[in-house]
């Protein structure tokens with residue numbers, strides 16, 4: 822294949838995507854979400870409506886903080902702190918409840934790192950994580966890096982619902 826043909830092919834694909842109805846395109850997050858308009862407030866409202874959650878003031882405010890900054894990993898405490906800084910009057914209990922409601926309807930994915938730390942991921946597509954010990958930082962492992970080579974066979978009567986891999990990292994000690 823000549824280089825010029827490759828370019829024509831790439832353009833054709835891009836062109837087809839541009840003309841395809843937005844709903845037909847696979848969403849980056851993998852979830853069924855409304856067409857984003859670029860207005861975070863409007864987007865959060867339709868996002869909540871799509872999953873059948875009433876867009877209350879608190880859900881709107883927390884959703885706006887959560888989803889307005891691209892894909893991120895956040896704990897309830899982190900979100901509570903951000904909400905407080907943004908002058909959103911919510912209690913930590915409300916933040917917890919809202920995060921769990923969002924998780925139940927598939928807007929968030931819960932990533933348990935250990936018994937005490939639970940992160941909520943705005944990227945609900947299948948991916949694994951690095952956890953940096955001591956820095957409490959959760960990073961996505963690129964999907965091109967295969968983590969699980971062979972899915973274990975589940976016991977009789979069970980099926981694998983999801984595989985979550987957390988690879989724990991620490992800084993190399995300088996010697």
Ligand SMILES: [Zn+2]
Pocket residue numbers: 894942944948949950960961
């Ligand atoms: Zn993630």
